[in-house]
Amino acid sequence: MRHLGAEVTKLGPGECEIKVPYRNEMTQQHGYFHAGVTAAIADSACGYAAYGLMPATSSVLTVEYKINLVAPAAGETLIARARVLRSGKTLKICAADVFAVKDGRETLCATTLSTIMVMQDRSDMAAKS
Amino acid sequence: MRHLGAEVTKLGPGECEIKVPYRNEMTQQHGYFHAGVTAAIADSACGYAAYGLMPATSSVLTVEYKINLVAPAAGETLIARARVLRSGKTLKICAADVFAVKDGRETLCATTLSTIMVMQDRSDMAAKS
Amino acid sequence: MRHLGAEVTKLGPGECEIKVPYRNEMTQQHGYFHAGVTAAIADSACGYAAYGLMPATSSVLTVEYKINLVAPAAGETLIARARVLRSGKTLKICAADVFAVKDGRETLCATTLSTIMVMQDRSDMAAKS
Amino acid sequence: MRHLGAEVTKLGPGECEIKVPYRNEMTQQHGYFHAGVTAAIADSACGYAAYGLMPATSSVLTVEYKINLVAPAAGETLIARARVLRSGKTLKICAADVFAVKDGRETLCATTLSTIMVMQDRSDMAAKS
Numbered sequence: 001m002r003h004l005g006a007e008v009t010k011l012g013p014g015e016c017e018i019k020v021p022y023r024n025e026m027t028q029q030h031g032y033f034h035a036g037v038t039a040a041i042a043d044s045a046c047g048y049a050a051y052g053l054m055p056a057t058s059s060v061l062t063v064e065y066k067i068n069l070v071a072p073a074a075g076e077t078l079i080a081r082a083r084v085l086r087s088g089k090t091l092k093i094c095a096a097d098v099f100a101v102k103d104g105r106e107t108l109c110a111t112t113l114s115t116i117m118v119m120q121d122r123s124d125m126a127a128k129s
Numbered sequence: 130m131r132h133l134g135a136e137v138t139k140l141g142p143g144e145c146e147i148k149v150p151y152r153n154e155m156t157q158q159h160g161y162f163h164a165g166v167t168a169a170i171a172d173s174a175c176g177y178a179a180y181g182l183m184p185a186t187s188s189v190l191t192v193e194y195k196i197n198l199v200a201p202a203a204g205e206t207l208i209a210r211a212r213v214l215r216s217g218k219t220l221k222i223c224a225a226d227v228f229a230v231k232d233g234r235e236t237l238c239a240t241t242l243s244t245i246m247v248m249q250d251r252s253d254m255a256a257k258s
Numbered sequence: 259m260r261h262l263g264a265e266v267t268k269l270g271p272g273e274c275e276i277k278v279p280y281r282n283e284m285t286q287q288h289g290y291f292h293a294g295v296t297a298a299i300a301d302s303a304c305g306y307a308a309y310g311l312m313p314a315t316s317s318v319l320t321v322e323y324k325i326n327l328v329a330p331a332a333g334e335t336l337i338a339r340a341r342v343l344r345s346g347k348t349l350k351i352c353a354a355d356v357f358a359v360k361d362g363r364e365t366l367c368a369t370t371l372s373t374i375m376v377m378q379d380r381s382d383m384a385a386k387s
Numbered sequence: 388m389r390h391l392g393a394e395v396t397k398l399g400p401g402e403c404e405i406k407v408p409y410r411n412e413m414t415q416q417h418g419y420f421h422a423g424v425t426a427a428i429a430d431s432a433c434g435y436a437a438y439g440l441m442p443a444t445s446s447v448l449t450v451e452y453k454i455n456l457v458a459p460a461a462g463e464t465l466i467a468r469a470r471v472l473r474s475g476k477t478l479k480i481c482a483a484d485v486f487a488v489k490d491g492r493e494t495l496c497a498t499t500l501s502t503i504m505v506m507q508d509r510s511d512m513a514a515k516s
Contacts, residue, residue: 035191036169043164062164063478064502066195066324066371066453068351070344085369086328090477091450091504093326095369111343111353113324113371115451115502117478192349193373195324195453195500197480199473214498215457219348220321220375222455224498240472240482242453242500244322244373246349293449294427301422320422324453 001044004037008048014084016048022076033073033100035110038080042067042096042112045082050092050116053084058118063091065114073109075102092116135170137177143213145177151205162202162229164239167209171196171225171241174211179221179245182213187247192220194243202238204231221245259302262295266306272342274306280334291331291358293368296338300325300354300370303340308350308374311342316376321349323372331367333360350374388431391424395435401471403435409463420460420487422497425467429454429483429499432469437479437503440471445505450478452501460496462489479503 001018010017018041022033047060054060082096094114099106139146147170151162176189183189211225223243228235259276268275276299280291305318312318340354352372357364388405397404405428409420434447441447469483481501486493 034169035172036165039168040163040165062198064195064197064451064480066193068193068343068371068373069191070346070351085326086366088328093328093369093451108344111351111371113326113369113451115326193322193351193371197472197500197502199475199480214455215495217457222322222457222498237473240480240500242322242455242498244455292427293430294423297426298421298423320456322453322455324451326451327449 013052016045016082018045018080020078033078038098038110041080042098045080045096046094046114049082053087061117063115063117065112067112069110071109073100075100077101142181145174145211147174147209149207162207167227167239170209171227174209174225175223175243178211182216190246192244192246194241196241198239200238202229204229206230271310274303274340276303276338278336291336296356296368299338300356303338303354304352304372307340311345319375321373321375325370327368329367331358333358335359400439403432403469405432405467407465420465425485425497428467429485432467432483433481433501436469440474448504450502450504452499454499456497458496460487462487464488
C-alpha cells in the first residue's frame with residue numbers, strides 16, 4: 001500500500017477508510033485509476049476493518065473477495081470504505097465501496113464482498129499491506 | 130501489465146497465459162507475490178482470452194470477478210491461465226487459475242471466475258492492460 | 259416464488275422487499291430456513307429491484323451472484339431487501355440483505371452482490387419468479 | 388435435496404456428482420430448471436466433495452459461493468459435478484459445474500466457486516442436504 005501512496009484516513013473496530021491520490025503510474029491510458037489499484041485498496045481496507053475486531057496477536061488473511069467494477073475510476077483521489085458485516089471467531093465477512101473523487105464529488109466505482117480469516121497467534125498485519 | 134513485467138506467453142481464441150517474473154517491488158514482506166499482482170494478471174488473462182473471441186473493433190470491460198486466494202504465491206514466476214467458459218454475444222464468462230512456480234514446480238495459488246463485457250465499436254484493448 | 263409462499267412487500271424503482279413465512283418443507287432438519295430458500299428470495303428481490311428501472315418491454319436475467327451466508331436463518335419469517343447499486347443500460351448491479359425475524363428481532367443471515375442483465379423487447383418478468 | 392428428487396451418483400474424497408430428474412414443480416414457466424435448483428445442487432455437491440476430505444466427526448458449512456448462470460437449464464436431467472480445489476484444515480475451496488442433459492447431450496448451464504468451512508466435532512452432514 002505504501003507503494004501506491006495509500007493512507008489510512010479512518011480506522012475503528014470493524015471499519016476503515018483508505019485514500020489514494022492520483023499518480024500517473026497507477027492509471028490506464030485513459031487517465032483512470034487501474035482496476036488493480038481499486039481492488040487492492042478495497043481489500044486492504046477490509047483487512048484493516050477486520051483486524052480491529054481481532055486479538056492483537058492475530059493476523060488477517062483474505063480468503064476470497066468478489067468485486068463489481070461499476071464505473072470508471074476517474075478523479076484526483078480514490079477512497080475505499082470498508083465495514084465488517086459479520087464478525088465470527090474464525091471468519092470476518094466484510095464489504096467495501098470504492099469512490100472516485102472528482103472536483104469534490106464522489107462517484108461509486110466499485111463494490112466488494114469478502115471473507116477474511118483470523119490467523120491466531122501470529123502478529124504480522126504488515127504482511128497484508 | 131508492462132509495469133509488472135508481465136508477458137503474454139500463450140494466446141488463442143478463448144484462452145490466454147500470462148507470466149510475471151519475481152521482482153522485489155511486487156512482493157509482501159515475506160517474499161510472496163502480492164495478492165494485488167495475482168488478481169491483476171488473472172483479470173488481464175481473462176480479458177485477453179475473451180478478446181480473442183470478439184470482433185476486432187470491440188474492446189473488453191471487466192464487469193466483476195471473484196477470486197479465491199488458496200495458497201501463498203511463493204516462487205520465481207507467477208503464471209495465470211485463463212479460459213472462456215461461455216462466450217455470449219454481450220458477455221464472456223471466464224475462469225483463470227494462477228500458479229506460483231518454484232524450482233520448476235507449479236502450485237495453485239488462486240482461482241477466479243469473472244464476467245467480461247464486450248464493448249462494441251471501440252478498439253482499445255490496450256486500456257485493459 | 260409462489261411455491262415458497264413468498265410475497266413482495268415493498269417495490270419501487272431500484273428496490274424491493276420480499277417476505278417468506280416459515281414452513282416445514284423449506285427447512286433443514288434443525289428448523290432453519292434452507293440456504294437455497296435464502297439465495298432464491300435474495301435473487302428474486304434483486305430481479306424485481308432491477309426490473310423497476312427498466313423499460314416495461316424488457317425482462318431480467320441473473321448473470322451471476324455471490325452470496326455470503328453469515329448466520330443460520332432461524333425464525334418465523336425470512337426477509338430479503340434488495341437495492342440497485344448501479345443502473346447501467348445493459349447491466350444492473352444489485353445487492354441484497356436477507357434477515358431472519360425471530361420474536362420481532364431481525365438478524366442478518368446472508369448478503370448478496372449480483373449482476374442482472376436487461377433483456378430487450380421481451381416481457382416475461384414472471385419467468386424470473 | 389430429497390425434496391428435489393436429487394441423487395448422489397458419484398462420491399469420492401474431494402469429488403461428488405449429483406443428478407436431479409426433471410419435475411414440473413422445479414421449473415420456471417418456460418420449462419427450464421429454476422436457478423434455485425441449479426444453485427442448490429451445486430452447493431450440495433460441493434459440500435459432499437469437501438466432506439469426503441474431513442474427519443468423520445466434522446460437519447460442513449457453506450461460507451459463501453458465487454455462481455455464474457451461463458445458459459438456460461433445459462433438459463430431462465440436471466447434473467452437478469463438484470471438486471475440491473484446495474483442501475485446507477479449516478476451509479475447503481470448491482468448484483462445481485452444472486450441466487443440463489437433453490437427448491443425451493450435456494450443456495454447461497452454471498459454474499460455481501465456493502468456500503466451505505469444516506466444523507469440528509459435530510457430525511450432522513444431513514443438515515447440509
